Amino acid sequence: MTTSFSALPIVDVGALREPNLQAATVDKLSKELYDVFSTTGFAYLVNTPLSFGHEEIFGLAREFFTLPVNEKMRLAKKSFHPGHRNTYRGYFPVQPHLASDNLKEGFEIGNPRASHSPPIAGQKINLSEPNVWPNKSNFAGQEKLEQTYEELQAFASQLLSLLAVSLGKDADFFNTWLINSLSTLRLLHYPPGQKDSNQDATEVKLTTNEPQGCTPHTDSGILTLLHQDKTGGLEVLNASGDWVPAPYVPNSIVVNIGDLMATVSGGRFTATMHRVRTPASKPLRSGDEMGRFSVPFFFEPGEECVVVPVDGDAESIVYGAHVRKKMATFVEFQEDSGYDTGTTEEL
Ligand SMILES: O=C(O)CCC(=O)C(=O)O
Numbered sequence: 001m002t003t004s005f006s007a008l009p010i011v012d013v014g015a016l017r018e019p020n021l022q023a024a025t026v027d028k029l030s031k032e033l034y035d036v037f038s039t040t041g042f043a044y045l046v047n048t049p050l051s052f053g054h055e056e057i058f059g060l061a062r063e064f065f066t067l068p069v070n071e072k073m074r075l076a077k078k079s080f081h082p083g084h085r086n087t088y089r090g091y092f093p094v095q096p097h098l099a100s101d102n103l104k105e106g107f108e109i110g111n112p113r114a115s116h117s118p119p120i121a122g123q124k125i126n127l128s129e130p131n132v133w134p135n136k137s138n139f140a141g142q143e144k145l146e147q148t149y150e151e152l153q154a155f156a157s158q159l160l161s162l163l164a165v166s167l168g169k170d171a172d173f174f175n176t177w178l179i180n181s182l183s184t185l186r187l188l189h190y191p192p193g194q195k196d197s198n199q200d201a202t203e204v205k206l207t208t209n210e211p212q213g214c215t216p217h218t219d220s221g222i223l224t225l226l227h228q229d230k231t232g233g234l235e236v237l238n239a240s241g242d243w244v245p246a247p248y249v250p251n252s253i254v255v256n257i258g259d260l261m262a263t264v265s266g267g268r269f270t271a272t273m274h275r276v277r278t279p280a281s282k283p284l285r286s287g288d289e290m291g292r293f294s295v296p297f298f299f300e301p302g303e304e305c306v307v308v309p310v311d312g313d314a315e316s317i318v319y320g321a322h323v324r325k326k327m328a329t330f331v332e333f334q335e336d337s338g339y340d341t342g343t344t345e346e347l
Pocket residue numbers: 188214219226228234274276293294295296
């Protein structure tokens with residue numbers, strides 16, 4: 001269960017930069033992670049082993065989202081562009097007509113080295129389809145994003161070993177989860193809200209009193225590693241029902257537990273509700289005109305992975321079935337997005 005925290009804790013994971021971890025370090029870090037994941041379910045991580053910084057990752061996000069709309073829509077998932085084959089990876093546009101509490105556009109990639117399977121009969125979403133990319137002449141960031149994915153996957157795997165130890169298991173206890181992992185790297189852009197009618201095409205017309213860039217939710221997978229820019233807006237729900245701001249802390253990334261890991265841990269870890277406020281409209285803002293950028297990495301097992309909870313008597317979960325069930329609640333995956341693209345080309 002989450003607690004009545006008033007700020008997210010900070011965990012220094014600098015020791016993970018060393019090639020060989022001492023047993024005492026494993027012990028210390030796994031205890032620290034256990035403490036935060038069994039209370040807030042969320043923390044800032046500092047001194048991570050990642051080789052890239054915020055400037056690089058948000059440079060890539062900015063480069064992607066400033067592409068012309070038709071170039072982004074060329075990558076749109078089938079639910080936003082019926083002529084396209086990609087159902088799971090690719091671009092989704094802002095959909096104010098569908099959900100005024102989810103005002104964001106996004107671009108998602110899976111494992112760049114994965115082998116791909118054809119769609120499963122009767123399933124509308126192919127979880128193991130290939131990535132789609134903008135033309136190289138328009139977007140130079142493909143290779144960098146692929147490397148970013150691989151580094152985040154490796155870092156998340158280190159954390160997973162520590163979580164296994166923290167739950168009294170061997171460090172490799174969850175290693176089968178890494179086979180054909182479905183982890184997702186998602187670039188997100190939250191356009192600023194705009195209250196008057198002179199908005200341009202990239203701004204969002206606010207239709208509710210409480211505009212949301214991202215509706216309250218828990219993440220579905222193992223854990224999420226989040227890069228956020230300095231705009232702010234992320235809020236985490238504590239046990240008293242208060243939304244606690246989780247602003248950017250310099251050189252940190254945010255980590256949080258997903259539903260699957262909460263279940264596997266027998267409820268020892270908590271998947272905490274969070275949301276993102278829509279960035280303030282232009283006249284109120286002093287900095288960036290484009291709104292907020294964030295880059296969550298959702299660490300996930302493979303589609304066919306049979307996930308066995310740590311308490312022997314609890315029921316196993318097939319990850320593909322778990323994620324499909326959760327997806328039914330996401331606006332990005334609604335059957336008919338109603339998005340009118342006016343184009344028909346296929347990828
Ligand atoms: O943009 C953020 O800071 C959080 C996004 C998020 O919670 C999500 O995509 O699941």
